[in-house]
Amino acid sequence: MEDEARALRMLDELRAKAEGCTKCPLSATRRRVVFGEGRVGLRVMMVGEAPGREEDAQGRPFVGRAGKLLDELLSRVGVDRRMVYITNVVKCRPPGNRPPRRSEVEACREYLLGQLEAVKPRLVVLLGRVAIRAMLGEGCSVTSVRGKPLVREGRTFLPTLHPASALYNPGNLMLLEEDMATFRRLLEG
Numbered sequence: 001m002e003d004e005a006r007a008l009r010m011l012d013e014l015r016a017k018a019e020g021c022t023k024c025p026l027s028a029t030r031r032r033v034v035f036g037e038g039r040v041g042l043r044v045m046m047v048g049e050a051p052g053r054e055e056d057a058q059g060r061p062f063v064g065r066a067g068k069l070l071d072e073l074l075s076r077v078g079v080d081r082r083m084v085y086i087t088n089v090v091k092c093r094p095p096g097n098r099p100p101r102r103s104e105v106e107a108c109r110e111y112l113l114g115q116l117e118a119v120k121p122r123l124v125v126l127l128g129r130v131a132i133r134a135m136l137g138e139g140c141s142v143t144s145v146r147g148k149p150l151v152r153e154g155r156t157f158l159p160t161l162h163p164a165s166a167l168y169n170p171g172n173l174m175l176l177e178e179d180m181a182t183f184r185r186l187l188e189g
């Protein structure tokens with residue numbers, strides 16, 4: 001309980017800082033900073049790419065179509081997404097939903113690292129190429145790491161696809177379903 005309270009305090013402070021952040025050009029075009037949300041008690045995080053239109057409007061991560069698919073995939077394996085802490089690599093929406101630039105990822109890294117420090121996750125699900133590369137290294141190939149849990153510095157990472165990639169692609173949807181089943185097993189383990 002004390003750990004949770006400490007984590008929530010740290011996250012609140014970091015959120016306040018991010019809400020006034022102008023460290024990269026995305027600050028000029030965002031409507032809302034999308035910092036992250038969810039419970040911290042399970043010590044599990046999901047990290048996506050960047051906010052989209054709906055997230056930018058609401059100030060909450062994964063509330064658009066891809067987010068709804070993620071909710072559904074999680075619920076099929078018996079996980080309520082509110083149990084995990086969900087965020088993105090960058091906290092402000094790139095115009096036109098383009099992928100964030102490397103400079104933007106680097107500018108925003110302090111917030112992601114701060115969230116990791118606060119939540120102290122034992123398990124981190126990386127949703128898509130941007131999250132995989134931000135956490136595991138720029139040279140990382142998504143197809144070679146996808147679906148394979150790996151442990152670094154005592155923390156388990158599960159790289160998978162971004163749910164947006166499965167909206168119109170049944171093959172990717174199947175892969176995501178497989179990975180969510182793996183996620184469920186890791187949660188129990």
Ligand code: SF4
Pocket residue numbers: 018021022023024025026027033090091092104107108109111
């Ligand atoms: S994306 Fe990150 S670094 Fe850039 S303005 Fe937003 S909070 Fe700051």
